[in-house]
Amino acid sequence: MSVAHIMAAGMGGIRTAGDLVAWMQLTQRMKITEAKEYVAQKLGVNVIDLVDEELMHQVRQDLNIATLPMIADGATGMVAKCRIAELLGIELNSVNKFKSQLDFSK
Amino acid sequence: MEKTEWFKKAAQSILDTDDDAAKEIAQKSLEDGIDPLEMINQGFTEGIRKMGDLFDRGEVFLPGLLIASEAMTTAVAILEDALPDDKKKEKLGVIVIGTVEGDIHDIGKGIIVTMLRVHGYDVHDLGRDIPIEKFVTKAKELNADVVGSSAMMTTTQLGQKKLEDALKEAGLRDKVKTMVGGAVATDHWAKRIGADFFGETPQDTIDKLEKFLN
Amino acid sequence: MKNKIMTRMGDGARVELSAEQVKEDILTGTQDAADRGKIPELNSDDLEQLFDIFADTNRIVAVKPGEEVITTDDGAAMTLVGDQADGGVALPLSMMQSVLTFERVCCADTAGIGHTDYSCKPVKPIVNYEKQKYYTLNQVTTIPLMYGMQPNLGQYFQPDGPFPNPSELLPSGKIKEAREAQEEAAEQLRNDLVFVAKSLYEAGCDGFNFDTAASTGDADFLAALEAIRELKKTTPDMAIELGMSSEFVLGLHGDITFDGVRLAGLYPHDQLKMAESVGADIFGPAINVKATKSTPWNLARAVTFVKETVKVADIPVHPNVGMGVCGLPMYESPPIDCTTRAAKALVEIGKADGL
Incomplete structure (x- = not known):
């Protein structure tokens, strides 16, 4: 059933820019239009392009923030999230935790 | 008072969750010669039915519904006592x-x-x-x-x-x-x-x- | 027969209605929502648009390009490994395989996990296991990973919990005692919600989902609101989604107030304001479905409530669109024709920010 909703109305996750827009809703409480505009501006694309698989695959590959299909040595998971936080200019709890764990001075 | 007025008062006492009023209305309606069975069916039952509707709509809450039920039970007991034995309301099931x-x-x-x-x-x-x-x-x-x-x-x-x-x-x-x-x-x-x-x-x-x- | 529209009843049964009947059901559905919620009915354009969604002869429908929204869920990745109890398909996968399948095969925008029981109380004693599970899974997922659970105040009453059971006290006229039991249980639940959420936060949790809130009435809702307010002070960089259990808050206590507002009887647009006041980041209204009414009637109601909620919202609104809520039939495998029509209508007419 979730799949039906994803197909009917979802943005497509990492296949497009769904995860990026989701991060803006979660961290900045942005409504959907504002969140899309923000992400489009950061990626340098039009809002309608955010769900364009052909274009977004290229954009994500260039930014190395996880793509579908997967690139064997591309960034995914936590590494991709670190890059996404940087790209979108947001603080993510998981990323901050991860970075603090890498800090040998602590 | 017209019997329809008694019915309205009975229903309202249930909606107001007013136990004392329900009791008094039951007693006084008997003194006024109103048929106790009609008072139950067209007065108090109507009140509790409306109360149920309001509960379904989130406009009345569970404690209120329970207090109304108590008021209804008390009033109905008074009215049933006044019924002749052959008319006493049997449990519905x-x-x-x-x-x-x-x-x-x-x-x-x-x-x-x-x-x-x-x-x-x-x-x-x-x-x-x-x-x-x-x-x-x-x-x-x-x-x-x-x-x-x-x-x-x-x-x-x-x-x-x-x-x-x-x-x-x-x-x-x-x-x-x-x-x-x-x-x-x-x-x-x-x-x-x-x-x-x-x-x-x-x-x-x-x-x-x-x-x-x- | 021509001119018939194939749709479903609220229990999922197929039914063919005339165009006039569908229009009539849509109209009376929106009128019912407006009457109950004291909110505006859908306007004539909305009604026409909703009718067109039902009149579409395709088996499934979708939003127009550019109108896509974000999907959040209540542990949907778990349905791959769970069985019937979770509406699941019992695949022999690990949770990691399940979450990654959800991310990379289903292409979800976010994913959610939780404890199998999906209630707060059972998580408390095993919270370290949940922290470890979340931490591990969050290392490999790129999409936002939420941890979800239901407050479920019911589990705090005897015999499952320490507090006297209002369901036993109320019928015996012990209203004061029943209210006290709910107030005390709500305080314990609030503390447990904060404890569990803070523990997950320590594991790097990016989002926490208070799912099916107020399922045990106004005291349950109070605990969730108080917990969220506390969490947004101490763990502000963990997003919180508040998803509701029904269209109005059931008044099992009846007199509970929060910031001077009586919680019992609040409808979605008012529930949202409470969610915003405590700092929730996403709000998920849940509109009840009447199994004996048609899907056009039920969906018109849901869209009416959602449209008004979105209109007054400053935060994203993601209506719950699972079994038996927001227009979806009360059936374990909600039919795809209704599922996609609900998604389209809630987004295009209700203007939802997500699902």
Whole structure:
């Protein structure tokens, strides 16, 4: 059933820019239009392009923030999230935790 | 005072959850020569029916509904005492009800029990997480007219089907009406398992019971 | 027969209705929502648009390009490994395989996990296991990973919990005692919600989902609101989604107030304001479905409530669109024709920010 909703109305996750827009809703409480505009501006694309698989695959590959299909040595998971936080200019709890764990001075 | 005025006052006392007013109205209507049976059916019952509707809409809350039920019970007892023996209202039917085994949800079932009692049914609430055999034993023991079961989850809902089978096996199915309720119950489900009906809300259950038992 | 529209009843049963009947059901559905919620009915354009969604002869429908929204869920990745109890398909997968399948095969925008029981109380004693599970899974997921659970105040009452059971006290007229029991249980639940959420936060949790809030009435809702307010002070960089259990808050206590507002009887647009006041980041209204009414009737109601909620919202609104809520039939496998029509209508007419 979730799949039906994803197909009917979802943005497509990492296949497009769904995860990026989701991060803006979660961290900045942005409504959907504002969140899309923000992400489009950061990626340098039009809002309608955010769900364009052909274009977004290229954009994500260039930014190395996880793509579908997967690139064997591309960034995914936590590494991709670190890059996404940087790209979108947001603080993510998981990323901050991860970075603090890498800090040998602590 | 016109009897329709008495009916309105009776209904209003229930809506106001005013126990003292309900009692006084019941007594004074008798002194005014109003037929006690009409006072029950067209006055107080109308009040509790409206109260049920308001509860279904989130405009009245459970404690208020219970206080109204108490007021109704008190007033009806006064009016019934005034009825000649041959007119004394008999209980509308004996109902055995419970939440099926494995399911601990009983809030909705508790609300239905309250509403059924106040509408004149003799309700035996078995509680929650009740083994199927207990429904059957109690229905047999009390010569029940209705067996009601509640289930909140799709997994425990299967108990309602088992209950149908168990009642058949005990030779009781033709003697009782069965009703199902709970968050996941539907008309479709009731038909599928062979239950007589699905009660969607307290008022819906009462309306359907009236239809099935008459 | 021509001119018939194939749709479903609220229990999932197929039914063919005339165009006039569908229009009539849509109209009376929106009128019912407006009457109950004291909110505006859908306007004539909305009604026409909703009718067109039902009149579409395709089996499934979808939003127009550019109108896509974000999907959040209540542990949907768990449905791959769970069985019927979770509406699941019982695949022999690990949770990691399940979450990654959800991310990379289903292409979800976010994913959610939780404890199998999905209630707060059972998580408390095993919270370290949940922290470890979340931490591990969050290392490999790129999409936001939420941890979800239901407050479920019901589990705090006897015999499951320490507090006297209002379901036993109320019928015996012990209203004061029943209210006290709910107030005390709500305080314990609030503390447990904060404890569990803070523990997950320590594991790097990016989002926490208070799912099916107020299922045990106004005291349950109070505990969730108080917990969220506390969490947004101490763990502000963990997003919180507040998803509701029904269209109005059931008044099992009846007199509970929060910031001077009585919680019992609040409808979605008012529930949202409470969610915003405590700092929730996403709000998920849940509109009840009447199994005995048609899907056009039920969906018109849901869209009416959602449209008004979105209109007054300053935060994203993601209506719950699972079994038996927001227009979806009360059936374990909600039919895809209704599922996609609900998604389209809630987004295009209700203007939802997500689902």
